[in-house]
Amino acid sequence: MTESLAPHFKQPLLKTPFHERARALSQLDSFIPWAGYTTVDVFTTMEQEYFAIRNATTLYDLTPMVKYRVAGPDALPYLNRLVTRDIAKLKADRVTYCVWCNDAGHLIDDGTIFRMGEGEYRICTAERRLDWLLDSAIGFDIEIGEVTEQVAALAVQGPTSCAVLKAAGLRGIDKLKPFEIGYFALGTHRLTVSRTGFTGDLGYELWMEPEAAEAVWDALMEAGRSRGIRAVGSQALNVARIEAGFLLPNVDFVSAEHTIRTGRDRSPLELGLGWLVDFNKGHFTGRRALLTERAQGSRRQLVGLDVGGNKPAHNSLLYADDSGKRYIGSITSATWSPTCKRNIALAMVDAPHFRIGSTVWAEIYLNRELVWERRMSRAQVVERPFFAPDRRRATPPAEF
């Protein structure tokens, strides 16, 4: 019996195959639920972990990432009808970032698609969407199954990550290009490695059988000892992903399947993901609605903001001027970027203020020893990502 079939009333949150290792390293006992699993929010301090992402190597347990196996003669047409990108262009052993929409052209979710073999793909996404995937399968000769529990996943991210993997014995890992999938052995264990990640830095994601999880963790920790390896939690990753300009579901957008109020759904064009939409590949769900939106222009758009001052503009409302009278949007993610030394944010901004270079005003509340102060900070719409080092694409990566 797999763990998920165990009575859930006794164990509402599952443990990942890395759980024992993570618990041993956790100094704060700070665990949070993610997709039915308990995962680490912070091991030691967020800052320490963040700097490990940008300066050394980090391990992040992404087993709870929901994984679906899609296989069958119609797998390609199925995926091409499901997502907005042209999957026909996805070569064997490659990964692509995608979004999928409902009929109205509003985002249901984003995720990555792995082309694993002939007529076989894997979809990785943050939340379970089997109902939508099955509905989309009506009329297609494919099989879909969730394989989340069959696959343990570990993100190995940071500038020294290639060196660590090489030291652990992954021969030829340095030849793996961004978004490429490679197959390696670590001791007796087989690893599928993709050069992907959520940090915007050099990094890899390792996919393995759950039985291999602890051995792989131990081997990497050992190999990375001299290269500053460290386990990181979700908080540190969140700062890194904002710097990289990546979106987080339920933070930067809410799935159209979950919104209740009208006007809360977001299209890929609104989320600044128009580059993922291929109108020329044939029909896909939401295409007709997105064509209409493209013709009429989006009413709002998700943009990057460079905010004045050093106080993160968490949840701030945005205004057209500093009088704070004309509301034009709000901030979805905000952080002080330790690497860029900038106060950055992602925000949903109404037309026409979302143009690059526009000035908007963020209303920031500061708690000064229990006395709240309100500050209007000038913010400028800027290009995303905020941080995109060349090393994330360099092949082979630098030696350390």
Add this chain to the structure above:
Amino acid sequence: MAVAGAPSRYDCIVIGGGHNGLVCAATLARGGRSVLVLEAGAQVGGAALTREFAPGFRVSAGAHLLHLMPAQLLRELQLGAHGLEWAAEGMPTTALLAGGAPLTLSDEGAASGLSAADSQAYSLYKMRMRRFAAALAPVLSRVPPRLGTGDWADRLALLRIGWQVRKLGRRDMRELLRIGGMNVFDLLEENFDSAALKGALGFDAILGANFGPRSPGTVLTLLYRLAAECAAGDLGLSQPKGGMGALCNALAKAASAAGAMIRTGAPVASILVEGDCAAGVTLESGERISARCVVSSADPKTTFLRLLGPRHLDAGFVRRVNHIRSRGLAAKLHLALNRAPSFSGVSEANLCGRLLIAPSLQHIEHAYNHAKYGEFSAAPVMEITVPTVNDPTLAPPGQHVLSAIVQYAPYALKDGWQSGRSRFMDTALDALERLAPGIRGCLVGAELLTPHDMEQEFRINGGHWHHGDLAFDQFLMVRPVPGAAQYRTPLEGLFLCGAGCHPGGGVMGIAGRNAAQQVLKMSSKSP
């Protein structure tokens, strides 16, 4: 093989030569479009056709009574001039009762054999339901509004529906709103004592539907039928001379006279799509025919899931289409008889009408209970006609045809129709034998069409002759599904015109006409 003299590209291709397809084609042709009708069968008619079922015996193989086609439509298309004649009009309804005198309801609302109290209640009930039907009738004839568009025409259409109801006056409006969500069992229980009367009146609420009299919303389905009759100008139960096929033959002549081309034996394999627009069809023979628009009278599941294919549609839309409740529950029984059947207590005059086996609401409900579990009842309900009484041409001289709709025959019979067929036939014959002793002895031929057979013969997914249940959640602006309820579909240039659209099944033709009007409005003529 292309027809000589045919244009290389038509303005419109109409898939299916049933009554809706033909009405649509005739209307389009009269609107100046070049039209090609593609019928899969050897003759036009779809589920409204007359064909032989035993040597020398012919029957309306699908629908066997005409009462819903608007008189205006019949006039507009000059069906009289194109050969439509009536064998019978204003046919009475007789409720057959085992071991008792049958109850006859005339089309005008008179009833014989009722207590004084029931008689009075019946005429009041009949008048009230007529008023309600008259209020709802205009809703049926029009294109239903879209919801949530903010478009003024849609809002106006919605307001008009509300106004129709408000116009009834305070008392009637309250009564309509009170009974609108009820089940027909409770409504009739409130009004009458006679079990036979209740059975006969309740029968019309469940005929051809996936309901028993106690199912929620059955008052609405009854009102819907009455409103459709009202919209038809109170044609009354009628029988075309030569069976229902004669109606479609007249429609085909009207369409041809207006310039439409009709090809039979031309089953469509798929709808062609070019540049995200419907561009024609491919026949099963492999022949491609191009057109500026395609209008399908096939049921929505067949049209969208088989002919067009999900990959040209959004997933949410496909999900909705896939969930249309369209499993047939009615079987058709055809008997060839060497003499007129004699139903105990039924006079020669009433044999010309329709006969019901629905002796009480409980009887119907029990019959339905079995169907819920994929079985059929030993005591089915039936609508019977003996068309040869009015139209002797359907059988050899002196011999007769009996045509009956038998419920409930679940599409997904638990034991399968392979073995269920002969048992079902026996059950139906036993039920007839009880009311018409000796009928088995006069049999010279018989045919049973299960929902599976109808699916095959009439090419209707699920074998549901309304192309989907007529129920509250499949009415009006949600018929067949939101996004295709105004005869347009998400694919530019593809339209629906069949019974799966508003206002639905029954030989009405309104869907065909409304669809044609939408097409005329939205698409241009060839230059």
